[in-house]
Amino acid sequence: MSTVPLNEIGQEFVRNKIGLVGIGILATLFIISAMAALTIPLETLKTWNNPESWLEFPKTALPAWINLFLSEKIPEHKILTNSKDSLQSTEELTIFSQQFSVVYEFDDFPNDFIYEFTAKYSGSPLLQISVIRPDGMTVELLSRSLPYLESAVHHERVFSTDNAVKKNLILQSEKFGFLLNEISAEQIVFSESSVQKVLNGKYVFLIRLVGTSSENEIVESSLILGGKVFGFVGTDELRRDLSVGLLWGTPLALFIGIAVAIGSVVMGLLYGVYAGFIGKKTDETMMRFNDVIYALPALPFLIILAVTISNSIFVMIGFLMIFGWVGVAKVSRSMALQIKTRQYVEASKIMGQRSSKIILKHILPQLLPYAFASVAISVPAAITTEAGLSFLGLGDPSFPTWGQILHDASTHGAAARGLWWWVIPPGLMIAVTGLAFVFIGNALDTIVNPRLKR
Amino acid sequence: MGLKRYVATRLLTMLGVLMATLLLTIALVGSNMDVILKQGVAFQVRSEITQNAAIAGSFVNADEFEKFVQEQIDQRSKALGLDSPWYSPQRIGSTMYKILILDFGRATFLTSDSGSSDVKDILLEKIPKTVLLFTTATIIISIIGIFLGSLASSKINSKIDRVTSTFAVVSSSFPVWWIGMIMIFVFAFVYHLFPARATPSVLPSDPGYIAALLYHMTLPLITIVLIGFGSWAYLVRNFMIGILQEDFVIAKKTIGINQKKIIYGHALKNAAPPIVTILALSLSGSLGGAIITEAVFDWPGMGRLYFEAISVMDLPVIIGATYVLTVFFLASIFVADLLYGYFDPRVKTS
Numbered sequence: 001m002s003t004v005p006l007n008e009i010g011q012e013f014v015r016n017k018i019g020l021v022g023i024g025i026l027a028t029l030f031i032i033s034a035m036a037a038l039t040i041p042l043e044t045l046k047t048w049n050n051p052e053s054w055l056e057f058p059k060t061a062l063p064a065w066i067n068l069f070l071s072e073k074i075p076e077h078k079i080l081t082n083s084k085d086s087l088q089s090t091e092e093l094t095i096f097s098q099q100f101s102v103v104y105e106f107d108d109f110p111n112d113f114i115y116e117f118t119a120k121y122s123g124s125p126l127l128q129i130s131v132i133r134p135d136g137m138t139v140e141l142l143s144r145s146l147p148y149l150e151s152a153v154h155h156e157r158v159f160s161t162d163n164a165v166k167k168n169l170i171l172q173s174e175k176f177g178f179l180l181n182e183i184s185a186e187q188i189v190f191s192e193s194s195v196q197k198v199l200n201g202k203y204v205f206l207i208r209l210v211g212t213s214s215e216n217e218i219v220e221s222s223l224i225l226g227g228k229v230f231g232f233v234g235t236d237e238l239r240r241d242l243s244v245g246l247l248w249g250t251p252l253a254l255f256i257g258i259a260v261a262i263g264s265v266v267m268g269l270l271y272g273v274y275a276g277f278i279g280k281k282t283d284e285t286m287m288r289f290n291d292v293i294y295a296l297p298a299l300p301f302l303i304i305l306a307v308t309i310s311n312s313i314f315v316m317i318g319f320l321m322i323f324g325w326v327g328v329a330k331v332s333r334s335m336a337l338q339i340k341t342r343q344y345v346e347a348s349k350i351m352g353q354r355s356s357k358i359i360l361k362h363i364l365p366q367l368l369p370y371a372f373a374s375v376a377i378s379v380p381a382a383i384t385t386e387a388g389l390s391f392l393g394l395g396d397p398s399f400p401t402w403g404q405i406l407h408d409a410s411t412h413g414a415a416a417r418g419l420w421w422w423v424i425p426p427g428l429m430i431a432v433t434g435l436a437f438v439f440i441g442n443a444l445d446t447i448v449n450p451r452l453k454r
Numbered sequence: 455m456g457l458k459r460y461v462a463t464r465l466l467t468m469l470g471v472l473m474a475t476l477l478l479t480i481a482l483v484g485s486n487m488d489v490i491l492k493q494g495v496a497f498q499v500r501s502e503i504t505q506n507a508a509i510a511g512s513f514v515n516a517d518e519f520e521k522f523v524q525e526q527i528d529q530r531s532k533a534l535g536l537d538s539p540w541y542s543p544q545r546i547g548s549t550m551y552k553i554l555i556l557d558f559g560r561a562t563f564l565t566s567d568s569g570s571s572d573v574k575d576i577l578l579e580k581i582p583k584t585v586l587l588f589t590t591a592t593i594i595i596s597i598i599g600i601f602l603g604s605l606a607s608s609k610i611n612s613k614i615d616r617v618t619s620t621f622a623v624v625s626s627s628f629p630v631w632w633i634g635m636i637m638i639f640v641f642a643f644v645y646h647l648f649p650a651r652a653t654p655s656v657l658p659s660d661p662g663y664i665a666a667l668l669y670h671m672t673l674p675l676i677t678i679v680l681i682g683f684g685s686w687a688y689l690v691r692n693f694m695i696g697i698l699q700e701d702f703v704i705a706k707k708t709i710g711i712n713q714k715k716i717i718y719g720h721a722l723k724n725a726a727p728p729i730v731t732i733l734a735l736s737l738s739g740s741l742g743g744a745i746i747t748e749a750v751f752d753w754p755g756m757g758r759l760y761f762e763a764i765s766v767m768d769l770p771v772i773i774g775a776t777y778v779l780t781v782f783f784l785a786s787i788f789v790a791d792l793l794y795g796y797f798d799p800r801v802k803t804s
Contacts, residue, residue, distance in 0.1 A: 291467055292474055295467075296474075296475055297780050299745055300745070300780075301478075303760070303761075304479065304776065305482065308482045308483055308486055380627050384627075388629060388746045391631060392749060392761060406632065409635070410749075410750065413650070415636070415638040415642070416642050418639065423632075423636065423639060426632075427635070430629060431624075431628045431629075438623055
């Protein structure tokens with residue numbers, strides 16, 4: 001192994017195509033990380049494992065772009081929050097009304113629809129829901145009074161599966177040319193009037209809160225049209241939006257990989273150089289200890305450590321470092337042994353320079369190219385090991401990584417059930433991140449090790 | 455340093471490592487073990503007392519009752535030796551001695567297929583299955599790897615060489631277990647060729663068990679081979695390139711010995727030491743690294759046992775399995791060292 005000056009490495013690296021590809025992928029990953037940090041608040045990530053916060057999302061929905069390849073468009077899951085609100089007051093009555101409009105253009109009925117609202121009111125106002133369909137027909141869905149309150153807040157979800165909705169629809173059965181009894185509400189509302197077939201076009205959902213107090217209002221509301229496709233990567237069995245996990249997984253994986261790689265290379269470098277430089281008994285003892293760590297079965301120990309001590313991501317990084325420095329220490333020791341015999345090192349020794357200074361000034365700089373290559377090469381191993389531990393369910397639950405997404409996929413039998421969008425993206429991300437560093441590492445390696453060039 | 459001394463030093467180091475591993479394992483799970491054992495005692499005592507109406511009814515108030523229960527628990531713990539902490543020399547000594555003579559005790563939750571809860575029985579049942587899958591895979595991988603690697607090295611920069619190298623780099627960055635999930639998706643869900651779970655549904659006593667086991671083994675085997683052979687071929691290629699640059703090969707070429715004979719006859723023989731070392735290491739490495747792969751495919755071997763033991767915190771099984779895994783690992787490092795010393799005599803003397 002020869003030592004190459006750093007500026008030469010830079011020049012050679014620019015000529016290395018594979019290395020540049022690696023740098024390109026890495027840059028993309030950093031951009032994704034920045035995007036994740038900017039667009040998705042950390043709070044969303046913290047609620048990853050809380051099923052409460054994912055209720056309005058669909059269960060195991062395919063990615064939305066799948067519709068581009070299908071002739072029969074699968075209904076998309078829509079969460080409508082922008083409503084047109086208005087307030088009408090007469091002497092006796094106050095009517096707070098909301099309008100949600102949606103253009104429905106799919107070849108199948110929605111799964112269901114849910115109106116979720118938080119209202120502040122006094123008394124017992126009447127909640128009326130109706131829908132104006134593309135063919136101009138107005139269908140009444142619900143008309144019921146809310147529980148009596150004295151200027152307090154009420155939260156409720158009205159489901160399309162509600163019996164009251166079905167009863168109201170049956171009362172209007174003269175508007176439809178087919179029997180309604182056996183059909184669920186969403187399949188009636190979104191159907192043509194003569195035959196039971198999807199009717200595409202603009203639907204307007206009208207919600208009215210009719211009460212006596214002028215203070216009545218709907219503070220927060222959303223209308224959810226349940227579909228079978230959602231977002232860029234779909235959702236999982238627990239209704240979680242997978243894009244959140246995938247995007248946030250990028251900075252986490254980069255952090256874990258780079259922290260472990262730098263930590264273990266620095267540790268190994270210092271350890272190996274010190275042992276090689278001091279030599280004799282110290283060297284012998286230090287290398288024996290190195291042998292002991294080398295001979296420990298890493299994965300079983302990592303598992304035991306994660307289970308018994310802590311599965312916090314920071315502690316885990318420390319554990320991964322313990323098993324990562326051994327190889328670097330061996331190589332840097334033998335390199336230090338070589339450099340030690342060079343004349344300028346001998347000279348500074350004779351001049352009485354302190355060992356720490358000789359190591360820092362004369363030996364370590366020579367090893368830097370090797371160190372850079374080893375950092376790049378150790379990153380993929382660190383990322384896959386962490387992913388593996390997370391896959392076994394030993395990951396840090398407060399930071400969902402790609403490995404944990406795959407763990408959930410595996411426990412829900414995603415692969416055998418054909419939920420490919422839950423299995424493929426996280427693994428691809430792991431592999432692509434690993435590849436970026438392998439490319440960079442290989443490029444550096446061929447520069448540092450000219451023997452491999454041919 | 456003679457061969458005997460070389461072997462002796464290595465053996466001593468290995469023994470030291472084994473002891474260190476054992477001590478470390480006990481140190482890591484020891485406190486948990488104590489807590490679990492004590493909880494077990496407390497639960498047992500409490501249920502015994504509350505079930506006995508005569509004793510439970512004879513107390514005036516709750517405090518008195520609690521005091522009595524506590525006394526009983528302390529007494530029982532003392533009888534079991536739980537009053538001294540797990541790190542007391544006697545307890546560590548006795549635990550380590552028991553493990554060294556392969557007495558791992560009884561599993562807390564897990565049992566073997568035949569229903570025995572003796573950790574030794576469980577391990578003896580699982581080890582052959584791991585060996586069957588992973589040793590077969592490693593042998594196939596090494597055979598493909600050696601041939602492909604030699605082929606690539608004989609035609610540097612040819613299409614075969616480039617494809618092999620690219621495949622090696624790409625395949626090594628995919629986690630095996632993820633490829634396993636993809637394989638399950640493709641071959642169990644899309645094409646229904648192989649079962650998704652690798653545990654045979656028939657009982658081990660059934661005459662068709664072996665056939666079922668082999669059929670269930672196919673998918674994991676293909677996965678491991680697919681991910682493994684690329685990096686093997688790449689390694690062999692790099693060793694061979696080094697050797698093909700040496701003078702004796704060039705001399706043989708100039709006198710006109712044909713390429714095939716040089717590569718497979720002479721060069722490969724010279725590349726043998728590192729290859730054999732890696733073979734020994736990967737044979738053992740497969741046993742430890744199998745934990746996640748076995749968990750994906752639900753293969754009833756050591757890896758899955760380890761995973762199950764961890765998830766229910768079955769400590770005797772964890773300690774036993776760690777010990778066995780370490781012994782395998784160390785044995786293969788030892789064999790690899792010896793082989794290296796045998797092939798390359800310079801190692802022994804330096």
